[in-house]
Amino acid sequence: MSLPIARDVAALRATVAAWRDAGLSVALVPTMGALHAGHLALLRRAQDLADRTVVSIFVNPTQFAPTEDLARYPRDEAADVAALAGAGCDLLYAPSAEAMYPPGFSTAIQPAGPALGLEGDFRPQMFAGVALVCTKLFLQCAPDLAVFGEKDWQQVQVVRRVVADLDLPLRIMTVPTVREADGLALSSRNRFLDARARAVAPVLHRVLQGVAEGRALARAEAALLEAGFDAVDYVALRARDLSQGAEVVLGAARIGGFRLIDNVPVSPGERG
Amino acid sequence: MSLPIARDVAALRATVAAWRDAGLSVALVPTMGALHAGHLALLRRAQDLADRTVVSIFVNPTQFAPTEDLARYPRDEAADVAALAGAGCDLLYAPSAEAMYPPGFSTAIQPAGPALGLEGDFRPQMFAGVALVCTKLFLQCAPDLAVFGEKDWQQVQVVRRVVADLDLPLRIMTVPTVREADGLALSSRNRFLDARARAVAPVLHRVLQGVAEGRALARAEAALLEAGFDAVDYVALRARDLSQGAEVVLGAARIGGFRLIDNVPVSPGERG
Numbered sequence: 001m002s003l004p005i006a007r008d009v010a011a012l013r014a015t016v017a018a019w020r021d022a023g024l025s026v027a028l029v030p031t032m033g034a035l036h037a038g039h040l041a042l043l044r045r046a047q048d049l050a051d052r053t054v055v056s057i058f059v060n061p062t063q064f065a066p067t068e069d070l071a072r073y074p075r076d077e078a079a080d081v082a083a084l085a086g087a088g089c090d091l092l093y094a095p096s097a098e099a100m101y102p103p104g105f106s107t108a109i110q111p112a113g114p115a116l117g118l119e120g121d122f123r124p125q126m127f128a129g130v131a132l133v134c135t136k137l138f139l140q141c142a143p144d145l146a147v148f149g150e151k152d153w154q155q156v157q158v159v160r161r162v163v164a165d166l167d168l169p170l171r172i173m174t175v176p177t178v179r180e181a182d183g184l185a186l187s188s189r190n191r192f193l194d195a196r197a198r199a200v201a202p203v204l205h206r207v208l209q210g211v212a213e214g215r216a217l218a219r220a221e222a223a224l225l226e227a228g229f230d231a232v233d234y235v236a237l238r239a240r241d242l243s244q245g246a247e248v249v250l251g252a253a254r255i256g257g258f259r260l261i262d263n264v265p266v267s268p269g270e271r272g
Numbered sequence: 273m274s275l276p277i278a279r280d281v282a283a284l285r286a287t288v289a290a291w292r293d294a295g296l297s298v299a300l301v302p303t304m305g306a307l308h309a310g311h312l313a314l315l316r317r318a319q320d321l322a323d324r325t326v327v328s329i330f331v332n333p334t335q336f337a338p339t340e341d342l343a344r345y346p347r348d349e350a351a352d353v354a355a356l357a358g359a360g361c362d363l364l365y366a367p368s369a370e371a372m373y374p375p376g377f378s379t380a381i382q383p384a385g386p387a388l389g390l391e392g393d394f395r396p397q398m399f400a401g402v403a404l405v406c407t408k409l410f411l412q413c414a415p416d417l418a419v420f421g422e423k424d425w426q427q428v429q430v431v432r433r434v435v436a437d438l439d440l441p442l443r444i445m446t447v448p449t450v451r452e453a454d455g456l457a458l459s460s461r462n463r464f465l466d467a468r469a470r471a472v473a474p475v476l477h478r479v480l481q482g483v484a485e486g487r488a489l490a491r492a493e494a495a496l497l498e499a500g501f502d503a504v505d506y507v508a509l510r511a512r513d514l515s516q517g518a519e520v521v522l523g524a525a526r527i528g529g530f531r532l533i534d535n536v537p538v539s540p541g542e543r544g
Binding site for chain 1 (some may be wrong): 281378381384387389398403407408412414433434439
């Protein structure tokens with residue numbers, strides 16, 4: 001199967017307009033590429049929910065701080081194209097950074113509410129970058145819905161908030177986190193983990209799962225450090241929308257120069 | 273003639289969707305009400321450019337600083353409705369502040385570029401508020417185009433920049449400033465000028481016009497003060513997009529507790 005690729009907004013809009021004229025609904029799956037089975041689960045959900053699917057691949061510079069891993073973020077478009085073509089994606093949208101942020105670009109979006117705390121404390125630039133690029137992608141593609149992974153739970157809540165606040169006319173749908181057999185959440189950055197880090201990494205999920213099932217939150221950080229993590233940024237209980245509550249356990253920890261995040265819903269009946 | 277009024281997004285979108293289904297184009301004229309002949313000129317331009325016109329009236333709290341005149345901004349919906357009905361407007365959109373900014377609202381838009389300097393120095397909150405409310409109105413109404421007055425020249429450039437940067441799919445059109453016989457730019461706030469201030473006010477246009485025709489910029493502030501203005505915030509030459517250049521003369525001055533702004537294009541051949 002061959003996969004059409006749009007490199008600019010005009011090409012994207014032309015394809016989507018033709019679909020609209022034919023009465024077809026459209027779903028967008030925004031990604032940063034380096035696709036894995038988690039991304040393909042997003043695509044399958046998009047295919048279930050809409051007549052046509054667009055996957056975007058854009059490693060968005062505005063969501064990386066200068067100290068972060070923009071330059072080494074994995075990129076492999078040929079493999080991504082093969083995976084998307086095999087999975088029946090209808091269009092890949094892969095704009096350049098210059099097309100997204102041309103000279104003179106000067107608008108920022110500053111989310112608050114669910115963007116405050118947790119990841120917002122450790123990556124202060126990220127959610128503004130995510131809000132900006134998602135708003136642009138939504139307005140470029142004009143989909144009926146967009147599909148995000150629950151692995152980035154806080155990001156999903158930020159995107160939902162921005163969509164509601166700006167009156168963006170689309171629905172945000174989510175897919176549960178896809179995991180390795182040992183519980184490690186799939187992530188494009190997992191490929192960088194060395195053998196020791198890879199062996200320790202699944203403990204993050206196990207510890208969050210324990211908290212979700214009623215184990216003491218106060219013990220979680222020590223358990224992660226004992227298992228071999230170098231540092232724990234946070235383990236926290238929040239409501240689903242990130243307000244105060246106890247519906248989701250979220251955690252972030254560092255090992256071998258990398259940072260893992262994960263989250264687990266609290267089972268009904270647990271943690272009252 | 274009777275004028276339909278939409279009080280919420282759902283009613284607005286239902287009307288616009290019906291027009292779209294009938295193949296009609298739509299123009300939006302965003303206003304803060306207290307309509308005068310300048311607003312009606314925007315409506316006429318909108319009627320020239322599109323099949324159906326929406327005028328929005330919303331005194332947007334996010335663009336007023338706490339020290340500014342939100343509470344005393346003129347409001348007279350009955351007179352506005354009569355004027356719009358008489359002028360053949362197709363729909364008034366008049367949402368409440370609670371509908372626009374419900375509890376939990378937490379997203380800001382921060383424009384830079386043309387928003388920096390001039391009004392941005394004296395009303396640091398304004399352009400973020402304008403960018404936010406215009407983005408919301410554009411996404412709520414989904415017009416083919418929106419019409420703004422050139423009186424607020426810098427505002428127009430900010431809106432154009434935000435529209436381009438966020439990929440909002442509409443065109444921004446402008447209408448030259450409508451003036452009283454003595455040159456004073458029409459403004460909803462002019463009704464508050466007392467007799468002395470009203471007599472002095474047209475000098476702002478006269479002085480800007482002089483600079484546009486080649487008189488010394490350095491003399492403009494003194495000329496305004498000599499004419500009776502209490503203070504001059506700025507008189508400046510800029511390119512049309514507000515970058516460095518000499519295509520537009522912009523000024524802001526205060527009298528009797530009020531602040532007047534105006535601008536004049538530089539005549540071709542003047543000011544090199």
